[in-house]
Amino acid sequence: VGQGTEIAQLRPYQLGDDVRRLDPAATARTGQPHVRLQVPERQLTTWMVLDMSASMAFGTADRLKSDVAEGAALVVGRISTRRGGRLGLVTCGTDRDRRLPPRGGRTGYIALTRALAEGVGSDGEGDDTALSRALGRTGRVAQRTGLVTVISDLRGPRDWRREMIALGARHSLLVIEVRDPREGALPDVGHLSLVDPESGRHLRVDSSDERLRSRYAAAEREQREGVARDLRRAGARHVVLSTDRNWLRDLGRALT
Known part of the structure; x- marks a missing residue:
């Protein structure tokens, strides 16, 4: 996409x-022929879906997942509002989910920074269906074809698949998944009391059990592979950021 042009609209x-402007991916996803149109960047409307749930307030490396999510949101927000974008x-x-209408330029960026000031993950609830509902709300209010950016750790049930596919059929879709390295493996430290921040469930396990650690790692791999597969089906551009890496460099490479 050249300078002065947005990610193409679909209709x-x-x-x-x-x-020649038929888009094969969108046509296959929807079962209806779609064309891709280039329009001036000043007309681009970006909707950001930001996961502020309790699971984001986790991190065992240099920072929390919420820190990475906030930083990524600011980068995407700055790019989205330049040259008149909304x-x-x-x-x-x-407990106070919000929806801010599209605003252009500095006004839109300031509104984002104020929302972030509340803190991602600071008072999140144990609700693993929140993301699917937020995606559904976005699909209802994003009437004009544009860009939808989702920032989340995508933990828990993948009940957001239908809503994600619906968004990808109408909009350009960017999904930024935030991970922590410890989520992929259970440490061998003996008995542990675990809490699922999304559901609030408590579980006590013996992490010295090699079979348990192996099952945990396998389940985690299956979950991550399922997420990637579902996002491909939705036609999303999938970017993975981690708390133990230079997330800004990784995001910059993914967006160029």
Whole structure:
């Protein structure tokens, strides 16, 4: 995409459209021919869906997942509001989820920074369906084709698949997944009391059990592979950031 042009808009094919602009991926996902149109960047509307749930307030490396999420949100927000772009925000996972209408330029960016000041993961609730509901709300309010950016750790049930596919059929979709390295393996430290921040469930386990650690690692791999597979089906651009890496460099490489 060249300078002065947004990520192309998608809309159903109409009689007289240039067939060379047919988008095979969107057509396959929806079962209806779609064309991809380039429009001036100043018209781009970006909706950001930001997961502020309790699981984001976790980190065993240099920072919390919430720190990475906030930083990524600011980067995407800055890019989205340059040269007249408009930014809207939907948050989920707290007791005061909010929806901010799209605003242009500095006004849109300031609105984002104020929302972030509440703190990602600071008072998140144990609700593992919050993301799917937020995606559904976004699909209802994002009437104009544009860019939807989702920032989340994507933990818990993948009940957001249908909503993600619906967004990907109409909009350009960017999903930024935030991880922590300790989530992929159970440490061998004996008896542990574990709490699922999304559901609030408590569990006591013996982490010295090699079979338990192996099952945990296998389940985690299966979950991450399932997330990646579902996002591919939705036509999303999938970016993974980690708390133990230079997330800004990784994000910059993914977006260039």
